[in-house]
Amino acid sequence: MTTRFDLTLDCADATVLAAFWKTALGYVDEPPPAPFATRAEWVASFGPPENNEEDEEDDGAWLCDPDGVGPRLSILKVREPKTAKNRLHxxxxxxxxxxxxxxxxxxxxxxxxxxxxxxxxxxxxxxxxxxxxxxxxxxxxxxxxxxxxx
CATH class of the missing domain: 3.30.720 (Signal recognition particle alu RNA binding heterodimer, srp9/1)
Structure with missing residues (x-):
């Protein structure tokens, strides 16, 4: 049995990076998981952030292969800048x-x-x-x- 996996990219601007990877891979925005009608509802279900800072609208993006073949791609905003070469690409x-x-x-x-x-x-x-x-x-x-x- 194989294990399904997703890829996650850390970023400074999820909106810009998601647009690029949708173009590069032909991916689309992944629908929110049931029973949520929107990603915002799903994110809100986790409660307030631990760091007590305001959430930003572009904190993340979730993309998927419309044919369901490729791995999902999560793009998550982080505070730390990229400092070294990727170990996985x-x-x-x-x-x-x-x-x-x-x-x-x-x-x-x-x-x-x-x-x-x-x-x-x-x-x-x-x-x-x-x-x-x-x-x-x-x-x-x-x-x-x-x-x-x-």
Missing amino acids: IDVRVPGHGSPEQRWDRIVAEAERLARAGGTIEARFDGHHVVMTDPEGNEFCVAADSRSAG
Whole structure:
């Protein structure tokens, strides 16, 4: 039996980061868990924060794969800034087969699309993958998905 898992990203601005990752992954806002009608109701069910500070509207975002295949992605606001390289990162896999040149062209096109969405291209490993960072500096890679058809 496999274990389901979610990924969580700490951030300074959940709204900006959620918008970027929805664009990058094709994810959507995850509906609140039953019986709650909204995420705000669900968050309120936990009671007031322990630190007695006002909650902010963009404290978190919860995203999911609309097809239910990929892991959920939680994006949570934290006070601490990012200070080091990620020990775990996301690989964005570009679908389709073809020649190595065709796969590389698709990787580059996807990296450029994500750069226009707010990411930054950090390094290109020609023919293999592109290293990028999201709007808050979290590293990820863009590479081909050899398992997909097309």
